[in-house]
Amino acid sequence: MQKPSIPKGTRDFGPAQVARRQHIFNVIRRTFESFGFAPLETPTLENLSVLTGKYGDEGDQLLFKVLNSGDFAKDVTAADLTVGSKALLPKVAEKGLRYDLTVPFARYVAMNRGTLTFPFKRYQMQPVWRADRPQRGRYREFYQCDADVVGTDSLLCEAEIVLMIAQVLNGLRLDKFTIKINHRGVLRNIYESLYAADSYLGEKGRENDLFVALDKLDKIGKDGVTKELLERGFFGNATDRLFEALEVSGSFEEKLKQLGAFFRKEGVVPDGMGDGSEDYRSLFELNQVRELLAASGFQHFDRLEFDPTLARGLSYYTGCIFEVKINNVQMGSVSGGGRYDNLTGSFGLPGVSGVGFSFGVDRLYDCLEALDLFTVTAETPTRCLITHFDQASGRAALPLLAELRAAGIPSELYPDASKLQKQFKYADAKGIPLVVIMGPEEVAARVVKIKIMASGTERVLPIGEVVKALTVE
């Protein structure tokens, strides 16, 4: 006999867990649909040509590749084996498991460009797979819930993302959250500010190294970031000015102004609208998002934070970027997203702007569990269990069973004529709130006894009035 097991980083979900997960999905789905997003599903498998190169080198390594069917080794030569796995891969695998929902969506848009009505708004709730080392809040198979819009530059989309995030988290009663927002342009401007002045800082074109290090500021502090930048070839005098740039404080609006003043002081060339404090496009756009939110009646500006250090790993983002954390739980981000100007470009459809974001259902689940916020605990949807004693009473219960179901009350008849004690234990263990007792006495008198499990109270009703009495409650 072998011990059964499931792959690392995957989970089974029992009935109680599924019920709680469905609750999360329902809150998200209702929110997405109320904002006009329509559902889309794409295959679990994508061609590797679609997936590779979209997530950076690290991302490519985390892709699950699927071995070709049949004799997958038939094209492999001895030479391939000596060159190594890189040369071997395209010969043995042409498909992979989807890594996120955004790239398959971009692929879908490019393939169906002729039939879609733009701007195209879709939501998608499906599992994705990453060959990561599992740890807290990190799984190899997990569900994402994405909502994206393609075909418009409007910053209303960004504002609505913030609205949806707040609506979902409030709907889940996870009200202690922080939505961090930044703009890739801000990061670019910061990078430029380091070069705009006279000092030489090291090799140019290493923007990503700067962003990655910057993103860790709140985790490893100034010293840690400085150390990491020096290791990556930036010179010492760069970091001082970097931290000067980041010393912004006050309201969302004030931070934008301070950063604009810093860029001008450092001689960063304006790329924006040219009206005073908004002559940097990134700052202008962030301010626009803020104004649109205010006009939409957004209630949670205390939970929206402009964070110029926020970077996010995925390399395809070009505009606003978001990240959401639950403050009172030790957990990675539960949601993230941003604008990508040219995601469909690599699929032959250039110049289409998209913006979207994603919820990590599994992390939301972990947060809700850590905060003990689940209200759904039932092991079964059954509301009513009919007990019986022998074949005759069991048979006599069937019309009532059908009647209950027709009335929309999920019901079941205990399948065996076991001891009543056993039937009651079954109802209790599964959290079934009502038990109908239908023994020979009840059948003879054309009545049933109904017990409300929570209170322990019982009453006797004529069999014809059962459904009516239960539907009133």
Place this chain on the structure above:
RNA sequence: GUAGAUAUAGCUCAGCUGGUUAGAGCGUCGGAUUGUGAUUCCGAAGGUCGUGGGUUCGAGCCCCAUUAUUUACCCCA
């Protein structure tokens, strides 16, 4: 890929410097109640101590290896 921790009953875990027959709680099953759950009482079943080797008169405990799980780093939902 790098580093650490853990592995004992279905689950969560005790188990003394290495010493007879490895324990508890919860859960399961049976009974107290031949027509009543959760509460109470009584009883029972359930363990090659992850696996393989070594040290020892003697190993759940010490040593080595191996596998699995898990935490952190990198990165990320």
